Amino acid sequence: MILDVSSKQFASTKKPIPPTLVGMNLGEIRALLAERGEPVYRANQIARWLYREGVSNANDMSDLPCSLRERLAQEIRISPYEVVVERTADNNLTRKALLRLADGSLVETVLMRYPANDRQRARNTVCVSSQVGCAVGCPFCATGFLGLKRHLTAGEIIGQVIYFNQRLRQLQANDARVTNVVFMGEGEPLANFQNVWSAIELLNAPECVGLGARRVTVSTSGLAPRIRELGTKSLEVGLAISLHAPTDDLRNRLVPVNRKYPIAELIDACREYVAQTNRRVSFEYALMRDVNDSIEQARTLARLLDGLLAHVNLIPLNRVEGSLFQPTPWSRMLAFQKTIQASGISCTVRSERGDAIDGACGQLRARLEQSPTANASSPARRELPDW
Numbered sequence: 001m002i003l004d005v006s007s008k009q010f011a012s013t014k015k016p017i018p019p020t021l022v023g024m025n026l027g028e029i030r031a032l033l034a035e036r037g038e039p040v041y042r043a044n045q046i047a048r049w050l051y052r053e054g055v056s057n058a059n060d061m062s063d064l065p066c067s068l069r070e071r072l073a074q075e076i077r078i079s080p081y082e083v084v085v086e087r088t089a090d091n092n093l094t095r096k097a098l099l100r101l102a103d104g105s106l107v108e109t110v111l112m113r114y115p116a117n118d119r120q121r122a123r124n125t126v127c128v129s130s131q132v133g134c135a136v137g138c139p140f141c142a143t144g145f146l147g148l149k150r151h152l153t154a155g156e157i158i159g160q161v162i163y164f165n166q167r168l169r170q171l172q173a174n175d176a177r178v179t180n181v182v183f184m185g186e187g188e189p190l191a192n193f194q195n196v197w198s199a200i201e202l203l204n205a206p207e208c209v210g211l212g213a214r215r216v217t218v219s220t221s222g223l224a225p226r227i228r229e230l231g232t233k234s235l236e237v238g239l240a241i242s243l244h245a246p247t248d249d250l251r252n253r254l255v256p257v258n259r260k261y262p263i264a265e266l267i268d269a270c271r272e273y274v275a276q277t278n279r280r281v282s283f284e285y286a287l288m289r290d291v292n293d294s295i296e297q298a299r300t301l302a303r304l305l306d307g308l309l310a311h312v313n314l315i316p317l318n319r320v321e322g323s324l325f326q327p328t329p330w331s332r333m334l335a336f337q338k339t340i341q342a343s344g345i346s347c348t349v350r351s352e353r354g355d356a357i358d359g360a361c362g363q364l365r366a367r368l369e370q371s372p373t374a375n376a377s378s379p380a381r382r383e384l385p386d387w
Contacts, residue, residue, distance in 0.1 A: 081107075130183055153195055190226035302340050332354060
């Protein structure tokens with residue numbers, strides 16, 4: 001039931017929502033302290049407890065005076081979520097958490113640990129969600145069946161990283177921390193540009209999480225104007241495009257936002273991004289049997305990306321209950337990869353992670369909410385948001 005909170009009937013009984021510390025930058029924490037007559041120099045201490053130590057209880061901020069700790073505990077929320085469930089897979093190298101937000105919304109986040117090998121150092125990558133659900137409606141994606149409920153705030157986004165920073169210290173050692181963040185969970189990050197960018201600034205700020213901008217990657221289904229805007233920002237984060245098809249006819253069906261920003265406009269925006277940042281663009285391509293995995297489609301994709309500083313990341317399709325899309329066989333996937341590489345374009349196959357724990361975005365939430373799924377073979381045409 002939805003209440004009309006603007007009516008006089010509820011005006012006097014509606015309780016104000018207390019501010020949430022996680023998501024505030026140093027200036028906002030100082031302002032909050034100043035409003036309460038507290039010393040503003042305490043903001044640096046609070047920021048350290050929030051973003052480096054990951055505490056969720058004001059009473060654990062041991063270098064604050066007891067009076068301030070008590071006041072924070074009474075007047076302010078520390079964390080924007082509570083943990084509903086956490087599942088593990090891949091010998092505990094993959095962990096997926098389902099978080100409940102203050103309004104009862106559920107959102108997913110995933111930690112993927114990659115041990116060191118001969119080619120690279122150990123990495124701890126967190127895949128964060130940027131919205132509750134998603135409006136793009138890709139028919140092969142579990143989140144697409146859920147629809148869009150709302151944007152996440154900067155605090156709700158960065159809280160996912162803080163949560164896994166805490167878990168890493170418990171799982172590995174005191175100095176273990178998240179090394180990379182990818183905006184590849186639920187939602188279209190560039191449709192929530194302001195909050196996503198605020199979260200990136202908090203991730204990068206030395207007094208907050210202190211993660212280098214080049215360790216952050218933002219994925220988008222193809223919002224061309226926002227890609228251009230991203231290229232103008234001072235922090236040079238990575239860009240990944242959820243492409244999934246090399247032609248407009250097919251991409252209109254697989255990634256409906258293509259009807260608004262077709263491939264030619266998308267590639268032009270990517271070229272502008274590369275020119276502004278000198279950073280390579282990653283093109284994500286989920287391979288679907290007899291849909292987008294032919295050798296001719298691989299050649300078309302290679303021609304599309306010719307001359308662009310690009311990398312193709314082939315993704316084994318996650319099986320989604322109710323979907324008619326099937327994963328491409330491994331042999332055909334390797335043939336597709338070799339065709340791309342033969343054109344001189346870097347191409348890799350993403351390792352499969354988390355299949356046993358509903359690892360793809362939206363799957364665990366959908367299973368818990370028991371959402372009905374539509375017929376994925378013929379997705380309904382919908383009006384797209386005014387992005």
